[in-house]
Amino acid sequence: MAHLTQDKDALQKRVRRIAGQVQALERALEGDADCASTLHLAAAIRGAVNGLMDQLIEAHAREHVARPGLSDQERNQGLEEVLEAIRRYAK
Numbered sequence: 387m388a389h390l391t392q393d394k395d396a397l398q399k400r401v402r403r404i405a406g407q408v409q410a411l412e413r414a415l416e417g418d419a420d421c422a423s424t425l426h427l428a429a430a431i432r433g434a435v436n437g438l439m440d441q442l443i444e445a446h447a448r449e450h451v452a453r454p455g456l457s458d459q460e461r462n463q464g465l466e467e468v469l470e471a472i473r474r475y476a477k
Contacts, residue, residue, distance in 0.1 A: 389449040393441070400438050407431045439475055443468055 390397065411427040413419075450456070450464025 389445055390442075393445065397438070397441065400434065400441070404431060404434045404438065407434060443471065446471075 407427065407430055411424065411431060414424045414427055446464065446468050450467065451461055456464070
């Protein structure tokens with residue numbers, strides 16, 4: 387996905403933050419942290435992943451669905467790809 391290289395640094399920073407949040411959750415579970423703190427860590431991870439998905443879906447839609455000059459076949463394929471990703475994510 388060449389269009390993602392434009393935002394590569396920002397995407398990598400998001401992924402690293404998510405990895406740090408997952409590690410914090412793991413440490414909380416290993417260290418018997420209180421329930422409320424553990425719930426907040428899990429919620430923060432979910433929010434971060436949702437933000438990442440929003441960014442990736444938008445980039446895909448702009449490049450593979452809405453970009454001028456795409457053929458109907460390319461546009462339909464791009465739409466099917468993003469819909470499949472949303473279906474998988476929503477499960």
